[in-house]
Amino acid sequence: DAMVIQNPRYQVTQFGKPVTLSCSQTLNHNVMYWYQQKSSQAPKLLFHYYDKDFNNEADTPDNFQSRRPNTSFCFLDIRSPGLGDAAMYLCATSDPRGGLAGVEQYFGPGTRLTVT
């Protein structure tokens, strides 16, 4: 089945120790997104890629970086995790050919990040 896969599902890192979360998709979608979701809150968009074009949200901290080496894979790098970065990180994909109906986003299962 076509899907969005995130690894690992659970990640524990130490304060200040760089960590990388990965996302892959078999949907062949042009657009990939990274969201941060804290407990009982709505997902917050960090950035998205349209093909290789990187689009950063204005309020995304510099501590968060992303790489997209090819259509299928996208990585989220947190350079120096703080306690406030503990959250669920969601990857999503979309096909921009939504026309007037807009664009459907398909979410992965998420990676739960714990910072100790």
Add this chain to the structure above:
Amino acid sequence: KNQVEQSPQSLIILEGKNCTLQCNYTVSPFSNLRWYKQDTGRGPVSLTIMTFSENTKSNGRYTATLDADTKQSSLHITASQLSDSASYICVVNPREDDYKLSFGAGTTVTVRA
């Protein structure tokens, strides 16, 4: 600023009963409005999607309605099951930006036997 507000924040219902969740939004114009179900520790899964011209959309026991005049949507769950326990998120897609969705904070539904 585009906003999506959901109510109630949480609710508890008995198995087999019905419930209705509310979503008020200020996003305008918009391309579509969606309801997602998010199980604890999982990513959101789409339940229904309605364009601005649609009034209702069903997916099994889930029925969503949309009133574009009052900028309100509702999600009705019929004959609830234990597996319906989850967070339900209302999401509006602004027409001017397909890539930045407006999310509600969600309603947490707990179904008890």
